[in-house]
Amino acid sequence: MYICEADQLREFCDRARTHRVIAVDTEFLRERTYHPKLCLVQVATSEEAAAIDPMLIDDLAPLASLLEDNSITKVFHACDQDLEVLYDGMGCVPAPVFDTQLAAAFLGHRMQMGLGALVQAYEGVHLDKADGLTDWARRPLDDGQLRYAEEDVLYLPAIYSKMMDDLVARNRLAWLEPELAATCDPSRYKRDPREAYWHLKRSSSLTRRQLAVAREVCAWREGCAEKRDLPRKWVLSDEVVVEICRRAPRSAERLLRIRGTDQLSKRDAEGVVRAVQKGLSCDPADYPLMKHRARPSAEFESVVDLMYAMLRLSAEKCEVALPLIATRDDLYAFATGKEDSPLRRGWRFEVAGERLESLLAGELGLTVKDGRVETL
Numbered sequence: 001m002y003i004c005e006a007d008q009l010r011e012f013c014d015r016a017r018t019h020r021v022i023a024v025d026t027e028f029l030r031e032r033t034y035h036p037k038l039c040l041v042q043v044a045t046s047e048e049a050a051a052i053d054p055m056l057i058d059d060l061a062p063l064a065s066l067l068e069d070n071s072i073t074k075v076f077h078a079c080d081q082d083l084e085v086l087y088d089g090m091g092c093v094p095a096p097v098f099d100t101q102l103a104a105a106f107l108g109h110r111m112q113m114g115l116g117a118l119v120q121a122y123e124g125v126h127l128d129k130a131d132g133l134t135d136w137a138r139r140p141l142d143d144g145q146l147r148y149a150e151e152d153v154l155y156l157p158a159i160y161s162k163m164m165d166d167l168v169a170r171n172r173l174a175w176l177e178p179e180l181a182a183t184c185d186p187s188r189y190k191r192d193p194r195e196a197y198w199h200l201k202r203s204s205s206l207t208r209r210q211l212a213v214a215r216e217v218c219a220w221r222e223g224c225a226e227k228r229d230l231p232r233k234w235v236l237s238d239e240v241v242v243e244i245c246r247r248a249p250r251s252a253e254r255l256l257r258i259r260g261t262d263q264l265s266k267r268d269a270e271g272v273v274r275a276v277q278k279g280l281s282c283d284p285a286d287y288p289l290m291k292h293r294a295r296p297s298a299e300f301e302s303v304v305d306l307m308y309a310m311l312r313l314s315a316e317k318c319e320v321a322l323p324l325i326a327t328r329d330d331l332y333a334f335a336t337g338k339e340d341s342p343l344r345r346g347w348r349f350e351v352a353g354e355r356l357e358s359l360l361a362g363e364l365g366l367t368v369k370d371g372r373v374e375t376l
Contacts, residue, residue, distance in 0.1 A: 001050040002146050006059050011199035012043075012050050013062040016072075019045040023075040023156035024067065024094065027136040027149055028085045034225045034232065036081075038089030044153035051149045055139070060090055075160045077101050077115045077152070079183055087189040095184040100156060102179060103163045106172045108319035115152060122159045127151055175320075175347040193222035197288070201238040205362040208287040210245040215288060217241055220275040224268065224343030236261070236272075246275050296332050307331045309366055309373055310359050314352040325352050335360060 003009050016022050023044040030036035041052040054060055067074060067086065074094040076082050076193065078101040087093050096281040104113045109121070116127045134145050141149075167173040175309065182188075197203060197211065206214060218241060225232040236244075240260035249255040252269035253331040255276075256262070296304050308331060313320040326334075326343050334356060343353040355375075358364035365376035 001048060001150075002053070002054040002141070003050050004053040006057055009052060009057055009060070010053075010062045012048075013066045015048070016043060016045050016066055017069065019047075021046070021055050021068070021073045021075060021157055021160055023049075023153035023160070024082065025076065025149070025152040026082045028081075028089075028137070030231075032231065033137070034229050035088045036085045036164055037137060038085055040141075040149055041086075042149050042153045044150070044157060049150045049154050051141075051146050053141075054089065063211050064090050064092040069090050070095060073160070075100060075153075075156045077118065077156065078112070083183060083303065085187050087186070088114055093184055093186045095190060097180055097184055098160055099180060099183065099362045100159055100163060100164075100326075100353055103167065103176055105324045106176050107163065107170070107322035109321065111321040111323045118159065120156045122162055125155065125157050132207065148214075156163050170319075178346065191222070193219040196222045196232075200241060202242050204290070206245055208290055209280070209282075209284070210248075210281040211288040211290065212286070213245045213276055214241065214247060216279040216282075217244055217272060218277040220271055224271070234263075235268075236264075244272065244276065245279075247279060249273060250277065296335075300332075300335075303335060303360075304328060304331050306337060306366065307356055307359065310364075310375075313366075313373060313375065314355055318351045320351065331356075 001012070003012055023042075025042045026038060027040035027042075028036045028038050038054050041054060043050050043052060043063075052063060054063075056305075066072070067090075073096055077099070077100045079097055079099045083093060085098070100118060101113055101115075104109050104118060105272075109118075116129060119125050119127055128148070128151075135149070136145075164173070167176060183214050195214055197214040200214055200218055201328075203211065203214060217236075221232050221235050221241065224230075225235045228235075237260055240258060243258055243260075244255065247258065249258070250273065252266060255269050255273055256264065261269070261272075296363055304329055308328060311326060311331065312322060325348055330341060330343055334343040334353065341353075343356065355364060359366075366373055367376050368374070
C-alpha cells in the first residue's frame with residue numbers, strides 16, 4: 001500500500017493503532033544535506049504493510065503519534081540510523097522499540113546480522129535487494145521500488161514474535177531490555193555544536209589550546225552547515241579544520257592561504273577567524289581535556305590476549321555475539337580495575353566478568369584439549 005495523502009495516512013494509523021506491535025523502517029538520503037532527508041517510512045502490522053511518503057504529505061502528526069505511542073512496540077532492524085532520521089525529519093523518537101539485529105546477537109547469531117540473512121533464517125524467504133541504490137527522493141516511485149521498501153518491514157512482526165519466545169525461553173529478555181531502552185534516549189540524537197570537535201578526525205594530534213580552537217571552529221562549521229543544509233565537509237573538511245587550529249590565522253587573508261578554504265566567502269572567512277580568536281582567548285582552565293585511548297603495555301598485552309580467549313569461551317557458552325559482551329578496550333579497563341567497566345555489572349558480569357575475575361586472580365586457567373581451548 002502506497003500512502004501519499006493525509007486522509008490515507010490517518011486511516012492507516014487508526015488501523016495500526018489497534019495492534020500492539022508494528023514494524024518500522026525508513027528510506028533516506030544524506031549525501032548532499034546536513035540533516036538526512038526522510039524520503040519514505042514503511043510500517044507493517046501483522047495484517048498489512050504500507051509505504052508512507054513524507055515528501056508528499058504535509059501533516060505527519062498521525063504517524064508521529066503512532067510512533068510515540070508507548071503501548072505499541074515498534075520493531076526495527078538496526079534502528080540507530082532510523083531513529084536519528086525520524087528525530088530529524090519528524091521531531092519524534094519512537095518508543096518502546098525492539099531491534100531485531102540487536103536481539104539476534106543475544107540469540108546466537110553474529111553481530112550486525114543483515115536483514116536479508118535474518119529473514120532467510122527465520123522465515124525461509126530470500127529478499128531481492130536489486131533496488132538497494134535507489135534514489136528515494138525521485139518521484140514517482142515504481143511498483144518494484146515500493147515492493148522492495150515494504151519487504152523491509154513485511155516479515156518483522158512475525159520474526160519479533162519468534163524472537164520474543166526464544167528470548168523468554170533462554171531468560172535473555174532482561175539482558176536485552178536495558179540495551180533497547182538506551183536507544184530511545186532522545187539525548188542520543190540531539191546535536192550540541194560545541195561537542196562536534198570530538199568527532200574531528202586527527203583531533204588527538206592537537207594540543208589542549210588547539211582543541212579549544214577546534215571546539216569553536218567546529219561549532220561555527222556545524223551552524224553554517226545546518227543553516228545551509230549542506231554536509232559539514234562541504235563547508236570545511238576535517239583536514240582543513242585541523243590545519244586551521246594549528247596555524248590559528250588571525251585574519252581572513254591569512255586563513256585563505258590555507259589550501260581547501262577557497263570555497264569560503266569573505267563573510268565565512270571572517271566568521272572562522274572570529275571562532276579562532278574565541279578559542280585562543282579561552283581561559284586555560286576551560287581547555288578541553290584530551291581523550292587518550294588507554295593502551296596496555298607490551299607485557300600486559302598478553303594478559304589481554306588471555307582474557308580475550310576466555311571471553312570467546314564465554315560467548316560460545318552463552319551463545320551471545322562476542323562484540324556485544326566486550327571489546328579489547330573493555331577487557332583492559334576491567335583488568336586495570338576501572339569501576340565503570342561494563343563487565344563489572346549486569347548480564348555482562350554474569351556471563352563473562354565473574355570468570356575473568358577468577359582468571360586474573362589465578363583461580364581459573366585455560367588449556368588446549370582436542371584442538372580446542374577449554375578452562376582448567
